[in-house]
Amino acid sequence: MDGVETSLRASALNLPEGGLLPEHDHRWDQLAYAVQGVMAVETEQGRWVVPPHRAVWLPASVPHRIRAGGPLAMRNVYFPPDTVRALPRRCCVVGVPPLLRELILDLIGRPLPLGNTRAHVEALLVELLAELDQEPLILPMPRDPRARRLAEHLAAHPDDRRPLDVLAREVGASPRTLQRAFLSQAGLSFRQWRQQMRLHRALVLLAEGTAVTAVASRVGYESPSAFVAMFRTLLGTTPGRYFNRR
Structure with a gap:
């Protein structure tokens, strides 16, 4: 983790049952984590279902839309280009182990200026992405x-x-x-x-x-x-x- 200063961004978003985020994309890679509820994610590649305690990896510039199956609590982490090399340049669903979950929630509650503690949290989070198991939840x-x-x-x-x-x-x-x-x-x-x-x-x-x-x-x-x-x-x-x- 030495020398890693990624300055990630994190946000929280809640949607009601049936709530829809219309098609959009991002300049940064996104990890969208379902704390509660189920996400239905659609891209040109196919459709994914993302149950609670899983996340969907959405590479930069991939148009996607998200619908909430039931009340949805979504927590997002955004990564600058080329920060994450362990995950593919295509969408996938991954399991979220307890430590990664806590790091995601910590980032959302932590102020943005990149102090030593936040830098270490970000570096560990990026490192943990290499250990995630992909789950076969695509519907092409x-x-x-x-x-x-x-x-x-x-x-x-x-x-x-x-x-x-x-x-x-x-x-x-x-x-x-x-x-x-x-x-x-x-x-x-x-x-x-x-x-x-x-x-x-x-x-x-x-x-x-x-x-x-x-x-x-x-x-x-x-x-x-x-x-x-x-x-x-x-x-x-x-x-x-x-x-x-x-």
Whole structure:
């Protein structure tokens, strides 16, 4: 940490349920941390869901918009260009361990002039970014108009269990065409994309305190056990343990 004087910026922002930050970008890199509530973040690259105690990394000059799923308490840290080399030049969701959380909150409450204590807090915060685990919470969206229409429908109705051959007729495309579009443009098979979409919606519902049984039904699973199996496959743990991590 010797010689590191980054002079970061930090801010707090609270949004009501459904509150929207319209599309914008920043000259500095941004780490947006969800203290409470769920962020839904959208860029050209795709959509992310950011549950409590996670953060989304937003590189400079990336247009994005943020919607609050439930009352949202967001804490932001902004980094001058080239300060953070440990995180990619693309958006991603990361876990926020307790020490990093406390440093973020400390910066927001600390005066801006760069004294020794603040300089050490900033240097340690930047150093900790190299240790963050990325979480697979992106939902890439296909560009093909028919595939996009199908994706938007399912995102709005995650409990729609109809198979692809039935859904394909509604958007005027063959199942094979849609499969190719999802795979080539979203990087996922249709089945994988649908699973990821359901996970997105489930995380919002779980963060709101909805019971696992109800969540499973509302995102299209026939049983809670099938839903928990999907959750464990994608995130490596059960819903209860995931939301109890700090």
